[in-house]
Amino acid sequence: MGFTALHLLLWLLAASTPTAQEMLSLHVTPKISAACGQQVTLDCEVSSSQHGLSIKHMQWYQNNTSYCSVNSEETVTKEHQSSFRCEYQQGRLSLIFTEVQPMESGTFRCKLHSNKGAKDGSTILELQDGCGQVEGLIKDGYPTCTFTRVYPDGEVHWFHGSKRLHGEHKTIEDVEDGGWLTIRSYMERKSSGVSYNCSLWSTKIGRYIASTLVEKEEFSPRERPLNGTGSQGPMRTSWCFTILTVFLLKLL
Known part of the structure; x- marks a missing residue:
């Protein structure tokens, strides 16, 4: 057919x-x-x-x-x-x-x-990167900072004044519930009375995502001035307010 x-x-x-x-x-x-x-x-x-x-x-x-x-x-x-x-x-x-x-x-x-x-x-x-808080304090004389709810990862950089410190600190990472990281870092030498800056560098996006000042504590919690003057003890800072500090440091 x-x-x-x-x-x-x-x-x-x-x-x-x-x-x-x-x-x-x-x-x-x-x-x-x-x-x-x-x-x-x-x-x-x-x-x-x-x-x-x-x-x-x-x-x-x-x-x-x-x-x-x-x-x-x-x-x-x-x-x-x-x-x-x-x-x-x-x-x-x-x-x-x-x-x-x-x-x-x-x-x-x-x-x-x-x-x-x-x-x-x-x-x-x-x-997206970031999320969480950073806390800086002097513990037993040693500058210490802790970053909570970190994602995906980060490198802790320490500054003494305007100078970046290399190889003088130790960093520990712990995985929390949900997959968040808690990153703790501390200097291996005691504070000399000069403020330290502890910053978290994101290797994924190539910039700092958090930072805090770690200052020598000269007042007990009850003695710390309420008007914010003088040296402070533990500093807990929301990440969104800390980027300016790091930016100014990089200009020095």
Whole structure:
């Protein structure tokens, strides 16, 4: 039987007609950058150009860990213990983090099974550098500073006046819950009465992200002036207020 014009027409129609799989779409944001303390929402939304779409199963997961899912009856199940919640509404499954932890940064995948086919998509969740506090004090005569809730890592640099000190301190790192780092550093020589500067250098972004002055304590906590004059003891400083100090040091 020869190849007729009718056969050609039927073949062209079949080739140009989209399948149910092609009519099904899954929408996710490719990449999200999360600032420390910021609420972050990962949305996975399904749509179809055909009527009668019915979701059988929809799920957010990371590696082999499932975070939440929704079934055909639109029942949402939270399947992992962490600071997040899940919401579902009209084909959109949202994974909402109250505060992203370092161990949660990475690639999240959303997968869908429906009566129109299956789809999956991925979102890269990136946690920005920084977050936390720095405390500087004189302990047993030795200048000491502690950086809390550090991510992803950092190098501690000490300054005596305007001079950078090399090889005169020790640094210890501890991994806390959620993957945050606590970095403790102390000088190996006693304070000489001159203020020290303890700064945290981010190797990832190539700049200082935190700094504090460590001054000799001449007053007990009860004797320390309330007006802020004189030398101070322990200094606990929010990181966002410390960058100016480091910038001025680099100009010297």
